[in-house]
Amino acid sequence: MDVGGDTRRRLVVIGHGPAGHRLVEALRERDTAGAWQITVIGEETRPAYDRVALTSYLTEDAELAFPAHGPGVRLHTGDPVTGIDRAARTVTTASGAVVGYDALVLATGSSPFVPPVPGRDLPGVFVYRTIDDLDALRAHCAARPDAGGVVVGGGLLGLEAARALQGLGVDTHVVEVAPWLMPRQLDEGGGAMLRRHIESLGLTVHAGTPMAGLEAGPDGGVARVRLSDGSAIESSVVVFSAGIRPRDELARGCGLPVGERGGIVVDATCRTADPAVWAVGECALVDGQVYGLVGPCFTMAEVVADRLLAEATGGPGQAAFGGADTSTKLKLMGVDVASFGDPFADRAEGTLGVTYTDPVGGVYKKLVVSDDARTLLGGVLVGDATTYPTLRAYVGAELPGSPEQTLFGGTEPAGGDLPGATVICSCNNVSAETIRCSIRDEGLTDVAAVKGCTRAGSSCGSCVPLVKKLLDAELVAAGIEVSKAICEHFEHSRAELFDIVRVRRITTFTQLINEHGRGRGCDICKPAVASILASLGNGHILDGEQAALQDTNDHFLANLQKNGTYSVVPRIPGGEITPDKLIVIGEVARDFGLYTKITGGQRIDLFGARVDQLPQIWKRLVDAGFESGHAYGKALRTVKSCVGSTWCRFGVQDSVAMAIRLELRYRGLRAPHKLKSAVSGCARECAEAQSKDFGVIATERGWNLYLAGNGGMRPRHADLFASDLDDETLIRYIDRFLMFYIRTADRLQRTASWLEGLDGGIDYLREVIVEDRLGICAELDAAMERHVAAYSDEWRDTLADPDKLRRFVSFVNAPTVPDPSIAFAPERDQIKPVLLAGPQLEVVSR
Amino acid sequence: MTADVQTGPAHAVPAPTTTRWHEVCAYEDLLPERGACALLEGIQVAIFRTFDGELFALSNFDPFSGAYVIARGILGTRGGTPTVASPMYKQVFDLRTGRCLDDTEVALPTFGVRRTPAGRVEVAL
Numbered sequence A: 001m002d003v004g005g006d007t008r009r010r011l012v013v014i015g016h017g018p019a020g021h022r023l024v025e026a027l028r029e030r031d032t033a034g035a036w037q038i039t040v041i042g043e044e045t046r047p048a049y050d051r052v053a054l055t056s057y058l059t060e061d062a063e064l065a066f067p068a069h070g071p072g073v074r075l076h077t078g079d080p081v082t083g084i085d086r087a088a089r090t091v092t093t094a095s096g097a098v099v100g101y102d103a104l105v106l107a108t109g110s111s112p113f114v115p116p117v118p119g120r121d122l123p124g125v126f127v128y129r130t131i132d133d134l135d136a137l138r139a140h141c142a143a144r145p146d147a148g149g150v151v152v153g154g155g156l157l158g159l160e161a162a163r164a165l166q167g168l169g170v171d172t173h174v175v176e177v178a179p180w181l182m183p184r185q186l187d188e189g190g191g192a193m194l195r196r197h198i199e200s201l202g203l204t205v206h207a208g209t210p211m212a213g214l215e216a217g218p219d220g221g222v223a224r225v226r227l228s229d230g231s232a233i234e235s236s237v238v239v240f241s242a243g244i245r246p247r248d249e250l251a252r253g254c255g256l257p258v259g260e261r262g263g264i265v266v267d268a269t270c271r272t273a274d275p276a277v278w279a280v281g282e283c284a285l286v287d288g289q290v291y292g293l294v295g296p297c298f299t300m301a302e303v304v305a306d307r308l309l310a311e312a313t314g315g316p317g318q319a320a321f322g323g324a325d326t327s328t329k330l331k332l333m334g335v336d337v338a339s340f341g342d343p344f345a346d347r348a349e350g351t352l353g354v355t356y357t358d359p360v361g362g363v364y365k366k367l368v369v370s371d372d373a374r375t376l377l378g379g380v381l382v383g384d385a386t387t388y389p390t391l392r393a394y395v396g397a398e399l400p401g402s403p404e405q406t407l408f409g410g411t412e413p414a415g416g417d418l419p420g421a422t423v424i425c426s427c428n429n430v431s432a433e434t435i436r437c438s439i440r441d442e443g444l445t446d447v448a449a450v451k452g453c454t455r456a457g458s459s460c461g462s463c464v465p466l467v468k469k470l471l472d473a474e475l476v477a478a479g480i481e482v483s484k485a486i487c488e489h490f491e492h493s494r495a496e497l498f499d500i501v502r503v504r505r506i507t508t509f510t511q512l513i514n515e516h517g518r519g520r521g522c523d524i525c526k527p528a529v530a531s532i533l534a535s536l537g538n539g540h541i542l543d544g545e546q547a548a549l550q551d552t553n554d555h556f557l558a559n560l561q562k563n564g565t566y567s568v569v570p571r572i573p574g575g576e577i578t579p580d581k582l583i584v585i586g587e588v589a590r591d592f593g594l595y596t597k598i599t600g601g602q603r604i605d606l607f608g609a610r611v612d613q614l615p616q617i618w619k620r621l622v623d624a625g626f627e628s629g630h631a632y633g634k635a636l637r638t639v640k641s642c643v644g645s646t647w648c649r650f651g652v653q654d655s656v657a658m659a660i661r662l663e664l665r666y667r668g669l670r671a672p673h674k675l676k677s678a679v680s681g682c683a684r685e686c687a688e689a690q691s692k693d694f695g696v697i698a699t700e701r702g703w704n705l706y707l708a709g710n711g712g713m714r715p716r717h718a719d720l721f722a723s724d725l726d727d728e729t730l731i732r733y734i735d736r737f738l739m740f741y742i743r744t745a746d747r748l749q750r751t752a753s754w755l756e757g758l759d760g761g762i763d764y765l766r767e768v769i770v771e772d773r774l775g776i777c778a779e780l781d782a783a784m785e786r787h788v789a790a791y792s793d794e795w796r797d798t799l800a801d802p803d804k805l806r807r808f809v810s811f812v813n814a815p816t817v818p819d820p821s822i823a824f825a826p827e828r829d830q831i832k833p834v835l836l837a838g839p840q841l842e843v844v845s846r
Numbered sequence B: 001m002t003a004d005v006q007t008g009p010a011h012a013v014p015a016p017t018t019t020r021w022h023e024v025c026a027y028e029d030l031l032p033e034r035g036a037c038a039l040l041e042g043i044q045v046a047i048f049r050t051f052d053g054e055l056f057a058l059s060n061f062d063p064f065s066g067a068y069v070i071a072r073g074i075l076g077t078r079g080g081t082p083t084v085a086s087p088m089y090k091q092v093f094d095l096r097t098g099r100c101l102d103d104t105e106v107a108l109p110t111f112g113v114r115r116t117p118a119g120r121v122e123v124a125l
């Protein structure tokens, strides 16, 4: 680990958790001159991941890794730092590496607090902090089906862990020493209401009873938890989630001041007593406080990035840590619990607490306001936290209505009224003003763009509804009617046009624009309408008037390339192909002099065909049994597969057969954008199904279905939609998903951004597709059946129609002359396109 | 593959001298709301027939991509202006003047075009 003979300043970051990761990203983003050379040393074996979402690793096998740092960052994992020599400015790792620094940042986070009770070291006792912890916990539980288990700690993390443990098949008890659950956030009334919700999930709660110790069974592992009242809970697994302790041992070891109850003492710029050493995240004691939420950790990381940058450029740093919002929301499916501001502010003089309890509905709400009942100071919501994002943002500001009105939900504050300084996203510390400015300055028009630009809503997501409100208010204020119009020719969104065409049974663009639009259309609405007509099944896409609507790709059933030639992609379902067919592709490519390349979708692309060659090429391919691969269409592309259980030693299902079945079912289906899919035969996921619009991963018992993933420019991991499905249910859900997407998405909107914009997200989608909440499943099923029944190969049909074939010429006045502007040069034994100089550009008017 | 760069004939637009009309095709050979390309004395001319039966002719060369593809664009209107959008990077051009509506610095050469009483399409070079 030699940092080289570089003259740049050396920054060493200890700890690659969320705080360390953010620090590096923030610095890299702004340090364009590369003043800092960054080395990160992490104890965990894997690079930083999203600890906030840790539980989803257990419940849905979520991929948690943060984006990798770009080039230039040295990342050294699996080797903890064991000592710091401040005089020599070096750190030493467990493996003996010594690394020098000019600036050192401690981002070592915290560790779970395990109270000193007898038996805490027994096998079967876990903490809940890292992916390794969860792997161990999962393995332990898998070997003990029907076990009982105890989670020690009834706070935010404890309840999350308890629910996850229950998900592993463990009959779970929660032991909380305080008289009620979530004592740091909830008052007694809220705690009591929460207990009812938690118990209704099937968890058993023991509150107000301290634990006496853990007792071993005959196998030497933990067997029961003894409470101080003498009672015992049989449990072969125990998870401690009883608070956290900052990891300040390195600071202590090198003589840096730490707080009485732990935490590395830093000033508002996050600098320790040693000017060359900083601390950020959960290990830092700033303002006399250690923060256990990711938002403040990110803020500290940003502050230090700013200061380091200033140091390198000689300018004064601006950023400082100014306290943080500690509002929290419990991330448990089905239990709405949130606290915001100071929920205990009503214990002080000069404040009022207003509570509302609905024992039947299980709702408890409390607002704490100033004694003039106007300024919101804090509050608690149990059983219904829909107003949480808005209320949280109002903390410290004047409420637009009375507390009663606010509690009863009558006048939920609108986004437009929020004071600019209110923090909307506390995870990423984004204020209302920042969001408004970026909407205005960058011309943002959708939530996904705001997320991308400001990071608001990109961590825990609880503020997304509020971001949407701000966006709408801002667009209205700017006089940009939140216009859904797809272009100047229609006032409708694509989804509305789809409904109009569907309900009124419109079959031509002319009819649609005459009755519902104006002008003569353009390159935006014409292909969009062509796609809608095709999705609803209106014959061949080159029939009659439809031909003129198509983008050049659809018009020539091939993909336009940079020199005006086209590429040809025959369908190879599931990526399975016989040697004979491979030979045909090779022969066609050779005979027509085409460039060949294997695509990412497991098929073969043939490049460099002139329009007049396309029918001849396709005649050869169709005769050999190929059909259109629709690479040119906003349609299903491919369903990739791994080789599956037929050949693979690890496969548990026949992924190839399923991929072929899916590809043949959805081939030719026109959609708002292209659709990609993949099927993996086991959890190793070799087909990369989680980056697809719909991905399928085999399980021992069937198939897991993942939806709305994306590779490309904005990668998104697909969400797990349903597990262990049989073949027929899998296909039914995909049918409905695709048809619902086709009906409701915007033009050129991939499923990933469609789902992100869908109110209620994946849960709502489940309600629509599984529970038929909208009562449209029968229609969606019928629409897909029509598609499957009506499918016919576009190229075969084109070859059989002389009228359509006549269009495949370069020149109307010289149908046999090849386009002389098309030229190629050799490269790596194939051709590459060469652009010739064009004519001079001048307006020739006659 | 050892061939040198294969080039076609030169593509410069000759300076307008005397106008000569060239017959291209039958009017019915052109699809409404679509274009076709004619090769006339080595020049590629994109000819369009709009929904109302009007004809327009522009250079087929797309200055933004350097490829000869304008004839394959989608027709439409912007405001009241009849337009064609390049199929490559989607810049929109005024069919009447050749001006690019997305970049006023750029314009395509235009050509005279007419439909003869016998239903033939002719382009002036």
Ligand SMILES: Cc1cc2nc3c(=O)[nH]c(=O)nc-3n(C[C@H](O)[C@H](O)[C@H](O)COP(=O)(O)OP(=O)(O)OC[C@H]3O[C@@H](n4cnc5c(N)ncnc54)[C@H](O)[C@@H]3O)c2cc1C
Pocket (backbone or CB within 6 Å): A014, A015, A016, A017, A018, A019, A020, A041, A042, A043, A044, A051, A052, A053, A054, A055, A079, A080, A081, A082, A107, A108, A109, A110, A128, A129, A130, A157, A160, A247, A250, A280, A281, A282, A283, A291, A292, A293, A294, A295, A297, A331, A460
């Ligand atoms: C299950 C769970 C759910 C959570 N949910 C939420 C939530 O909903 N909202 C929220 O705001 N927060 C939540 N949190 C808290 C959040 O995860 C933390 O605030 C955040 O991870 C703190 O980031 P950090 O980088 O400071 O510390 P950490 O995430 O602890 O990272 C520190 C890293 O430093 C490494 N390290 C320590 N010592 C050394 C050493 N000597 N050498 C090298 N490396 C070292 C550690 O191994 C670790 O990888 C949750 C936490 C958990 C466990």
